[in-house]
Amino acid sequence: MTVGGDAGAARRMLWVSLPDQRARREVYWMSRMPGTQVTALASAAPDGDITWVPSTYRRPIKRFIEAGAFAWVRGLEEQDPTAYDWVTSLELCSLVTGQASRWRRDARARGCRVRQAVVTWENLADQPLYKLPPYKQALDSCRDADLLLCMVDAARDHLLDNGFDDELIQVVKPGVDTQTFHPASAPTDDPTIVFCSPLAPNKGIDTVLAAMPMVRAAIPEARLRVAGRGPLLPLVESAAAQPGSGVEYAGVLDTAGVGAFLREAAVFTTAPRPTWKWTEQLGLAYLEAMASGLPVVTTRCGTNDEAVTPGNSFVDDSPEALAEGLIGIFTDRERRLRLGAENRAHVLAHHDLATQCARMGDAFAAAERRA
Template sequence: MTRLAVIRGNSLNPYEMQNYSPIEGVHFFGTLAKTELKHPNTHLLKSYNNLACRALGLQYYQPSLSKELRELDPDFVNTLELYNYDSFTGVRHAVKNNKRSVVTCWETLPSHPVFTKTIFRRYFRKYILENASFFHVPTNKARDCLLELGCPDDRIVLQHYGIDLSKFKFKKQEHEVFTYLFIGRLEQEKGIKQTIKAFNKLDNDSQLLILGNGSLRGFVEESARANKGIKYLGVKPYTEVPGVHAMADVFVLPSIPHRLWEEQYGMVFLESMAAGNPVISTSTGAIPEVVSDKEGILVKPDSVGELVKAMRLLYNDRKRLKRMSRNCRKRAERDYDAGRVAERLVKLFYS
């Protein structure tokens, strides 16, 4: 049986990994951090993230990773990003054992300091760019980033990620109370403040559900106490997320980019579309690649006025809402089915 080692370190999560789980012979490598990923071939390794490791750019350093790879002897190695120790270790293992390696790259900002922060990271980037068999990107924004970092275009392959569509039921009708939904980190860059401000300006009979955690949790809880239409759902395991999407009519996540971050993909957008919920977001990062004007409305970042207008539009124009809802599910089935993505990844890795 062909063995595929998917190395993700501290980034091991069920969102991305659902695209790999159907692949026969796959093994996941991550740190001992808590993970919701449930797979029999999951290897959780001890890692170090002390001050010295962070200063050297060796966050979540896994000294046993090389040994684990030697014992598994994978036929193919898939790692994450250009600047991680575990990515360097995976590519180096492939080179030493005459195996193939692919590096998945999400990052869209070539000027981000993660690429040059320390001498180790600069070395990792150089080694990986020179020695990885090829590079996998989920968006054209990530492709452009790699090109600017010096990666040849003929070694970059674009393949979107998807989700398990069977867990997301396409709703047949609207809810008794029109419902907007926000799912994400409760941080400034996710636009949670703008979402609440916009909702407070609406003059319709609707509610806003919020799921997530972060530094602005107190602001969200206070807003929920001040406006009975706002309901904070706290934090839920990923297995319960499909049920939350089923409670909504429209999904709202108005991301706001800054110097060190922009939306790289947004798996939650795929979930929303799978549930048939049109998306209201911003025209930043890779969002326009994931959500078109057939499935949602993209507004300017940090514009409460445009956000209010979009939220009102989908509330008032129910024909447009239903049309977008059908388009969402069609797009999810066409482009974002994790089962089909797994088949494409197999062809990508083993061809």
């Protein structure tokens, strides 16, 4: 099924999706690289100028999500390697990356020169999944990949710590659509806080909800507006149902809806905390909020300082610390407006979508020249 495509593209890429891969992220960026035509094996139609091959997955269990999904895509072996220059996937330990490595090796054994790229955000050098077969097998299978494209600086460090060749590594941080995510015509003075992230324990919506009574004790008109889905949705709905909580649930929003949602707020917050196999890597939600001219109040977690610049509020992982940070940003209007403007300028300079996608294309072109 064709979603789109540029028949004259010079680079032909086969993207192998994870079963739970989120929309408008890695494969979308690949499709935005100049001169690149992407065909994606995926369970749902991807956004962008992409040829979609509807795919299902062999998934014995659903214990892990995204890169840790215990799942293999069906139909990869049916793809003609002569139709592609690259096969690309997300994360070194994902089982679909192991499949892509085997498909690439088989193609080369038949004389087809297909290159392999792996996109990674991983910032844990001692990622525990690497110790578990078949995740370790997937990791080792791409040691001879042609390109390891890192979305954060910490991912490069993690690769070097795990013995990967520095020559194969390129770091290009992601971009956001700065036209969709832009400031309101005039910043609001209403003390409205937005949380727009997965409603999961690792993103800390429970901490944000626990902070709200303290925020409202100091600023009675303060509101928390929440958008997203996830296992902690009942917690959000329960808080929203309580009179006087100041909590509102806005549901699940599309990209344009998220942009409008952010423009109605005065500050963005989230409270990530590490899990046994994950810590915050960058956080696209931060970049979208910053592009929208919002200051950020968040907990220190992983490498989220690669997204959130100094001047914004990093606090300890507690409702009390988060509440103090939010109250502080509301009681200093000059700082709040200055941070919003600085955040917008930072994203324009370092995370513009078209610019960063072009830089990703440059990374592929460098690998092609090296080969």
